Amino acid sequence: MRRMKIDELLSATSFDVGEGSPHIVIDPQACRTCPSERACELSCPAQRYKWDEVKDVMAFDYVGCLECGNCRLVCDRLFTGAEGYSWNYPENGSGVTYRFG
Ligand code: SF4
Ligand code: SF4
Structure with a gap:
């Protein structure tokens, strides 16, 4: 059985995003000074967080x-609503x- 990539899996789910x-x-x-060792990357099942090595920033896409x-x-910053x-x-x-189903 072929293993699907996350974008393929997400395309089977519908999102109504507020552009x-x-x-x-x-x-x-x-995020360069992340105190949480960029735990967002590992914790997100939809892989919405990816460290951009070229730009040296955290790339995030809320769609999906x-x-x-x-x-x-x-x-901690998201949890406390830091600036x-x-x-x-x-x-x-x-x-x-x-x-479902
Ligand atoms: S979103 Fe939070 S956990 Fe992720 S890199 Fe930025 S500060 Fe760190
Ligand atoms: S971005 Fe969305 S899917 Fe990813 S960890 Fe956060 S709440 Fe979960």
Whole structure:
């Protein structure tokens, strides 16, 4: 059986994203001084966080977020709402729609 990549798996799930109004915000440059050893990368099941070696910043894409809350738990800045960081659920009616069966 072929192992699917994360983007293929996510494409089977539907997302209604508020363009221009991300529900999770990070400061990509400030992530250079991450006190949590970039735990967001390992904790995100949807692989939304990726360290950009060329630009030396954290690349993050809220589209495809599964709203599991892991990144909020492992990142002190997201958890406390530090300057440049915030974590919220998407506004009513938007975000991920899980398909069962
Ligand atoms: S854990 Fe938080 S501060 Fe650290 S890299 Fe990830 S988003 Fe940035
Ligand atoms: S809430 Fe979960 S799926 Fe969404 S970005 Fe954070 S760890 Fe990834």
